[in-house]
Amino acid sequence: MSDSIGWDAIDGALRQLYGAAEPLHLGTRHPWALGGRDPLDGISIFARPEPIPHWHYISYGMSELYHKESSDPEVSGWGFEFTFRLVRRPDDAEPPIWAASLLQNLGRYVFDSGKWFQPGHTMKASGPIATDHADCAIRALTFTIDPELGAIGTPNGSVTFLQVVGLTLEEYAAAKGGAAPALLERLSPRLPLYVTDIDRGSLISPQ
Numbered sequence: 001m002s003d004s005i006g007w008d009a010i011d012g013a014l015r016q017l018y019g020a021a022e023p024l025h026l027g028t029r030h031p032w033a034l035g036g037r038d039p040l041d042g043i044s045i046f047a048r049p050e051p052i053p054h055w056h057y058i059s060y061g062m063s064e065l066y067h068k069e070s071s072d073p074e075v076s077g078w079g080f081e082f083t084f085r086l087v088r089r090p091d092d093a094e095p096p097i098w099a100a101s102l103l104q105n106l107g108r109y110v111f112d113s114g115k116w117f118q119p120g121h122t123m124k125a126s127g128p129i130a131t132d133h134a135d136c137a138i139r140a141l142t143f144t145i146d147p148e149l150g151a152i153g154t155p156n157g158s159v160t161f162l163q164v165v166g167l168t169l170e171e172y173a174a175a176k177g178g179a180a181p182a183l184l185e186r187l188s189p190r191l192p193l194y195v196t197d198i199d200r201g202s203l204i205s206p207q
Contacts, residue, residue: 006065006076007041009154013161014058017148018046023058026100039107040082041065045095051192053088055095058149059103062110064156076157078116082106083146083163085195098131106141106164117143117162120180122172129166130198138198140172141165142180147193166196170204 002008014023023044040061048054063076070077082103086096110116117123121143128136142165145151149161165184167175175183184194187203 004066005155006063006159007060009152009156010058010060010063010065010081010159013149013152014044014046021046024095026097028061037108038104039111040104043100043103045100047088047095048085052195053090054193054195055086055088055092055099057082057084057086057095057099057103058161059083059107062107063154063159068156070157072157074157076154076159078110079158080117080160080162083149083161085163085193087195087197087199096130098129101131102129103164119144119160119162120178122167122175122180124169124172128198129196133198136198137168137201138166138196139169140167140175142167142172142175142184144181144184144194163194164196165191165194166198168200168202170202174204 023046026043026045028038028041040059042060044058046056048056059082062078062081064070084099084103086099123141125139125141127139128134129138129141130136144163144165146161146163151158151160171183190203
């Protein structure tokens, strides 16, 4: 049996979606398990042409990638891996690294606090989520099940692909109190696959 059975299961799910396409993979030099500050062992990034051009980021490290460590046989690690979809501009030759840092920071929050994310949760950021775009209006996040990857079973337990979706502060206010799923459904015609566009304004009126 492979020493990376959890990792292999994620790769299998991605092959079902992307076939033989090779992602850009960002590895972690000093992972959390070896005393580092990066909880994710890696992030794979695919370039997607449809329904709008975007980058699709998928994390490795919130679930049990190798041998089983937790006592719950039904759930692998924290029970999820992050995904994130970001609009790809025509002149984007490489995916923005800040988005990978965002996923590492979210993972670090979970590992440090012991609090995990679930579909419908919301979080206000300390500023623009794109750290190199000071005028970015996307300053909050919500979480939903990735509409294409869903959830999988692995030898270490179940893993849900939990997509991070960027929100404006007006949208964040409307999403609080358990209203995020309804808000995303309302916005879905203008956010295909819940792709985050850091250049957009709010899609709803201020409350």
